[in-house]
Amino acid sequence: MAHPLRVAIIGAGPAGIYTADNLVKSRPDAQVDLFERLPAPFGLVRYGVAPDHPRIKGIVQALEQIMARGQLRLFGNVAYGTDIKLDELRAYYDAVVLSTGADQDRALDIPGIELPGSFGAADFVSWYDGHPDVPRTWPLDATQVAVLGAGNVALDVARMLAKTADELSSTEIPPNVYRGLASSAVTDVHVFGRRGPAQAKFTPLELRELDHSPNVEVVVDPADIEFDAGSLAEIRAHRQTELVVKTLQEWAIREPGDRPYKLHLHFLQAPVAVLGTDRVSGLRTERTELTGDGTVRGTGELRDWPVGQVYRAVGYLSSHAADLPFDHRTGTIPNQAGRILDLDGEQIPGMYTTGWIKRGPVGLIGHTKGDALETVQSLLADEPLLARAPNRDPAAIEEFLSQRGISYTDWPGWRRINAHEMALGERTNRERVKVVDRAELLTVARESC
Structure with a gap:
């Protein structure tokens, strides 16, 4: 019996979520996990858009609908390169997609x-x-x-x-x-x-x-x-x-x-x-x-x-992702159609990228969707050649993070944060009031429903 494809996506902004969505639509049995260094998902849609732009709510709602289908897992408050390194990820996943965006000036x-x-x-x-x-x-x-x-x-x-x-x-x-x-x-x-x-x-x-x-x-x-x-x-x-x-x-x-x-x-x-x-x-x-x-x-x-x-x-400008090549002039990971290339221009097996760290900080949501689709097509074309990760139990990564003492947020945790922020807003006749403090976000995420 063939093993289902296991993919880790680093970054839970629009590019990462659209990539995950394309993957599970193409491979319904794929096991796709998103890792996000912040306790809350959605990247620059949450932390990079002026608060007086109500039309952005439509993008958030679309991303939430993708995540709410239950085919994807979120691991928030997990920093790639420090909390978990590339070689550690490769022990649990057949492929890794870098979607860390661009948040520097x-x-x-x-x-x-x-x-x-x-x-x-x-x-x-x-x-x-x-x-x-x-x-x-x-x-x-x-x-x-x-x-x-x-x-x-x-x-x-x-x-x-x-x-x-x-x-x-x-x-x-x-x-x-x-x-x-x-x-x-x-x-x-x-x-x-x-x-x-x-x-x-x-x-x-x-x-x-x-x-x-x-x-x-x-x-x-x-x-x-x-x-x-x-x-x-x-x-x-x-x-x-x-x-x-x-x-x-x-x-x-x-x-x-x-x-x-x-x-x-x-x-x-x-x-x-x-x-x-x-x-x-x-x-x-x-x-x-x-x-x-x-x-x-x-x-x-x-x-x-x-x-x-x-x-x-x-x-x-994107930041250099640990253990991967980086073009400091363009602020991107060298790639060909989303396949990450090494310093000699050769493909690094099982490694992919999407979003602004792939193409630079240009384009709107429509470009991000097309970009994600291109990367997924490359990954799926390579699927027969991918080396399979040795540890394939979906629960193993949760055990790894727990043993390392990392307090991660999951999708139900985000839903609790979301409900809490909306309750704060209701007190002052607003739709939402953002929680800023990381420790408070983690506490709210862990609260019982």
Whole structure:
């Protein structure tokens, strides 16, 4: 009798869960376990999206439906590389899929970027999303702040900096985040993109959301609305770009409003230095100009902005997964259609990858689904050649973790966390209030139903 395929997936975010779903749909008898270093699943959907994005709930509901079918097991609060190593996993599983995502900030190599008061966007996002491994406070002590980047993460950061705490009090933000935002000194947020409006990576919906706050005025300088031949071609070719540009043009020509907080969108401004000695006291940018094909070059015209904090939102970066090759330039695991390759470009038997650590931090949920399917197809094509794990008892991994003293959360444990957070929300007429503390999450997960 053939043994069922046993697969471990490292990371229980969307990419990991979609991979697991594809596997059990293709092999209903497959035994698939997801290992997650945090007590709660869902990765950046839970810990990387602004809390005022209700449409993200639909993604969470879809992921929960996959997990709730009972074909998959979750082992939360288990860190790959420390709690369990690769060779230990290979004793229990025929194949291992790395789906650890990207939660670090990409570096920006300009003078002064390491000054106190200069932050990575990912760290700020983790704070306001209640990540258990970051500090509970955030120093919102500057009146003017800069956000470097022209993508959706930059807009999320800018919006959270500009909005009042009371505007966000109906969301799932935990009490420490509400207190931090309530004490914020921020009055002006400046977002800088080094290219033109047509090259911005905002989605139209994300952009329009900036203007929904009754307290935040979005300001666009008409001088920044410039287009070259490459820009016009981009506008004609992509409806999304056309909508973004149209919105920015409308904001640039409207009369100034009287909302108390200002969110300034600047284009054709490249950051060249963060100013200050002991901490951030300003930002220096260079005016750029479009070259005809949508790219830009510097003009030599410099301007200093009196900001007290700088947030770089120039991209996420994956962390090196232990005992596996890693391309530090791209922040990805070398692979071919999801098959992990060694330093000589040869396939490592039984090892696969999916999601952002496979392809880099680009693309939306639709890309993640297609990416997961490709990896699963590669794995299943290799299945006849996979070396079978020696210990095939599904209970053996639970015994291993228990003997190591690892207090892991399972899917019923997550359901208890979920119910607890929703009960906290009900007390204040909210759908949910996030629990932040790791020990508290583990305690709630272990409570009897």
